[in-house]
Amino acid sequence: MIELRDITLAFGSRVLIADATATFRRGELVALLGRNGTGKSTLLRAISALGAVQRGDILVNGSPIGSMSPRELARSIAFVNTERVDVEALTAYDLVAIGRAPYTDWMGRLGAEDRDIVERSLRLAGVESLACRTVDTLSDGECQRVMIARALAQQTDAILLDEPTSFLDLPNRYELCTLLRDLAHRENKCVLFSTHELDIALSLADSIALVDTPRLVHLPTAEMITSGHIERLFDSDHVKFDAATRAITLRR
C-alpha cells in the first residue's frame, strides 16, 4: 500500500533518514519509533506530501505521490497531527464533514451518502455522542478521536498519525491505540502512527518502524523486540531496555 523506495529525508542540510526502504500494508498497525528529532514527523509529512523527499520515491498503491493530484492523494492518505483544532462554534459533526472535502462539489455540499459516511465515521471512532458539541468544549482525548473520525470520513486506505497519544493520560493512550488497531484490522486500513510509548507500541502494533539514524528499520513486532535495535537505541546512562519484560528500566 505505502512503499518507500530508497528515500532520503533531510531537515535543512542535516540528513535524517538515508536510503530507507519499507512497505506498509493494509490491515496493519505500524508504530513509528525513534528518539526526539530523528525524523519521525518528517517521514510522516513526506508520505502525506506535506514535506519534500530529498531522494527516492514514495509510492501509494503503486503510483509515486509526486504524480498524483492533491485530490487523488487526499482520497488515498489521511493525516492527523498533534495540533489542537480549537475553532469557535465548530461542531464535531461539521468538523468530520469537512473530511468529505475530496469528494464534495465546489461548495462542499453533503449528499445523503456523505452524511451516512460522516455518521459511520463518528460511530467507528466512538464519538457519535459528541456530534453536536462544539470542538472547543471537548477534552483532548475526545478531540483526538474526532480528528480520527475526520480522517475516516476521508475514506482512505491509509491513515497517518503524528504522535496521537501525546496529550492523553495513560488509560486514554491505550484506548486510542486499541482504536487504531481495530481500525487497521476491521476496516482493513494501513495505520501508521509515530509515538514515544514504547510499551504501547510493542503490545499493540503489528510491526515497528524504527528510526535508527540514519537508517529506517521495519520489522514485525516480535522480531523487532529480539533484534537488539531497541536496546541500543533506548540505552542511556540512566535507563536500559529489557527485551524479556519489554520494558524500560532504571539502571541501578
Added chain:
Amino acid sequence: MNQPSNIARSLLFVALTAGAVALAIADLLIGTTSVSIGQVWSVLCGATEDASLETIVLRMRLPKVLVALFAGMALSASGLQMQTLFRNPLAGPYVLGVNSGASLGVALFTLATPMMGLASASWLHSFGVTGVAWIGSAAILLLVMSLSRRVRNINTILIIGMMLSSAISALVGILQYMGTEESLKAFVVWTMGSVSTVTIDELWVLIPVVVVGLVLAIVVIKPLNMLLLGESYARTMGLNVARSRAIIFISTTLLAGTVTAFCGPIGFIGLAMPHLARITFRTADHRVLMPAAMLWGAVSMLFCTVACDVVARQGVMLPVNTITSLLGIPVIIYVVLRNSHRQ
C-alpha cells in the same frame, strides 16, 4: 443541542434581509430635507416632474444607500476571510496593510505633491484621491503577497503585514508633519471616512469591483472551511493552499481596498460583523457564515449611515467612522471576554 435548526436560521436570514431593506428605505427618507415614501416611489417609477426631488433621491441618497450596502458587505466578507485564513479572531480586512497602503497613497497625493510643486499636474489629478488610495492598497498587497510566496507560516505574513503598516504610518506621520495646513485638512477628512462623497460615476466602478470580490469570497467558501483546521490539514484534504490563499488575498484587496479607496478607512465593520454572524447563527460553516456576515455588514453599515442622517438633521455632520467604531468596539470586547472565559 445548541445547534439552531434550519428554520431558525432561515428566519434569521429573513429578519436580517428585512432589516437591511427597512434601513435602506429609512436612509432614503431621512436627511436634511424630509422625503415621504410616496415621493420616493414616484421618483423610482419615473413618475415625478419635481427635478429637485429627483436630484435628492437619485443623485444624493440612492448612491449613499448603495455605497453603504456594498461597503458593509465587502468589509464584512473580507474580514471573515482574514479571520479564517489567519485563524485569528482579531484579524480584519486591514491586517495585510490594505488600509495603510491606501492612506500612504492619499498622503502622498494630498500632502507630498503640493510640497514637490506637482499639485497642479493634471495627469495626477485625474487619478483623484480614490485612484491613489486604490493604487496604494494594491501595491502594499502585492508586496505582502510576493513576500509571502516564500513564507510557509501564515502568522509570519500577519507580522509582515503589521510591520509594513507601522512603517507606513511612520512615513505618513512624517508627511503630515511637513504638510501645509490646507493639505493636512484634506488628508484628515479622508481618514474620517464617508459614504456620501461617492458620485454616481464612481458607483459604476465601485459596485462591479466589489461584486467581483464578493463572488471570489463565495468561491473560497469550501477552502475556508478546510482552512479552519489549519494549512496542513487543508493540504492533506486536497486543497491547493497557495492558490486559495492568492484568491483570498485578491478578494480582500478588491473588497477592502476598493471600499477604503472610495469611502476612506471604515473601522470595525470588517472586524466585528463576522463575529456577530458567528454568535447569531452559531456555526463555523462558511456556507452559512459567509452570507450571514455579508448581511450583518450591510445592516450595520446602513444603520450607521441612518444614524449619521439623524444626527445631520440636528445640524451636526458626523464622520461615519466614529459611528462604526462605537458600534463595533463593544462587539469586539464581548468576543474577547467570551474567549477568555472559554480558556
